[in-house]
Amino acid sequence: GAVVSQHPSRVICKSGTSVKIECRSLDFQATTMFWYRQFPKQSLMLMATSNEGSKATYEQGVEKDKFLINHASLTLSTLTVTSAHPEDSSFYICSARSAGETQYFGPGTRLLVL
Amino acid sequence: SQKIEQNSEALNIQEGKTATLTCNYTNYSPAYLQWYRQDPGRGPVFLLLIRENEKEKRKERLKVTFDTTLKQSLFHITASQPADSATYLCALGDTGRRALTFGSGTRLQVQP
Numbered sequence: 001g002a003v004v005s006q007h008p009s010r011v012i013c014k015s016g017t018s019v020k021i022e023c024r025s026l027d028f029q030a031t032t033m034f035w036y037r038q039f040p041k042q043s044l045m046l047m048a049t050s051n052e053g054s055k056a057t058y059e060q061g062v063e064k065d066k067f068l069i070n071h072a073s074l075t076l077s078t079l080t081v082t083s084a085h086p087e088d089s090s091f092y093i094c095s096a097r098s099a100g101e102t103q104y105f106g107p108g109t110r111l112l113v114l
Numbered sequence: 115s116q117k118i119e120q121n122s123e124a125l126n127i128q129e130g131k132t133a134t135l136t137c138n139y140t141n142y143s144p145a146y147l148q149w150y151r152q153d154p155g156r157g158p159v160f161l162l163l164i165r166e167n168e169k170e171k172r173k174e175r176l177k178v179t180f181d182t183t184l185k186q187s188l189f190h191i192t193a194s195q196p197a198d199s200a201t202y203l204c205a206l207g208d209t210g211r212r213a214l215t216f217g218s219g220t221r222l223q224v225q226p
Contacts, residue, residue, distance in 0.1 A: 006157075032212055043203070043218040044158070093157045101146055101207055103214060105157035 002028050004096050006106035013084055014114055020080045021109045023094030029074035030096035034103065035067070038091045050077050084113045116142045118217035120204060126223045133191040135220045137204035140185060142215075144206035147180055147187050152201045152219065161202075162189075194224045 003026040013019050023033060032051050036044040048069050050056040056069035068080040077096075081088055089112050095103040119138045127133050137147070146165045150158035164171045164180045164187070171178045177190040191198050201221045205214040 004157075034213055044216045046213050046215075049213050091155075095157075097212070102148065102160055102163055104160060105150075108155070108157045110155070 002096070002098075002102075002104040004030075004094065004104045004106040006094055006109050008109060009107060010110045010112075012112045012114065015085050016083055018080055018082045019084055019111060020078055021092055021094075021111075023077045023079070023096070023106050025075045025096040025104070028096075028098050028104075030077075030098055031074065032097050033071055033077040034095045034097075035069060035077075035079050036093045036095065038093060038108075044093060047079075081111065084111070086113045089113045116140070116206075116215060118142070118204065118206060118215060120202075120217040120220045122218060122220070124221040124223055126225060127194055129195060129224055129226050131194055133194045133198065133222055133224070135189040135202050135204075135222065137187040137189070137217055138185060139206060142185070142206055143182075143208070145208045146206075147178075148205045148207065148214065149176075149178055149187075149189050150203045150205060152203055154201075158203055191222075194222075196224045196226050198222060199224050 005024045007022045035047045038044050047062045048056045048058045050071040052071050058064045071077040093108040095105045097103045117140045148163045149161045152158045162178045164178045175192045179188045201219040203219040204217045207214045
């Protein structure tokens with residue numbers, strides 16, 4: 001099946017620093033990638049939709065200047081959490097899809113901001 | 115507003131029995147519905163997709179039904195095994211908006 005990787009799997013950073021998370025589709029070209037955030041015992045909340053070569057579409061309440069998304073190629077999207085604060089600590093998950101409806105998820109990145 | 119409800123209480127069943135999980139939705143007319151499995155600290159894994167014009171879909175020990183009149187999907191795991199223990203998420207999608215909307219998931223615990 002389709003494989004999506006994320007890097008890093010876990011990151012701990014100091015408040016005020018920026019963190020970049022990479023999402024790659026390994027064996028297919030992803031026309032669209034999605035970024036989700038999941039807090040403990042809660043559902044996945046969509047943050048933004050990213051199409052290759054165009055600006056990301058952010059969900060209401062998600063600050064585009066704080067969560068920078070770059071979808072530079074059909075296999076790579078990056079999420080940069082700028083000036084991270086403790087309330088940004090969460091589980092960040094990306095997903096990718098090609099022409100069909102199925103989304104394939106990455107393994108997630110656990111971010112802890114001290 | 116759109117709402118997806120999954121039983122937040124954990125479902126505990128004995129090994130070998132059939133597990134049935136429910137997904138109800140309101141204020142939504144999805145074109146398709148997907149079920150995912152999520153283990154702790156991991157990303158969701160796709161299991162099954164069922165479209166609005168399909169009543170039932172099967173894959174090995176898994177069966178999904180989709181009732182657009184009741185606005186409900188049922189997810190069945192037959193001959194359940196302890197390895198089936200996980201959180202199961204339902205997600206709805208439509209043809210216009212490519213993103214999925216997820217329910218909060220139901221935790222299944224299969225006792226040996």
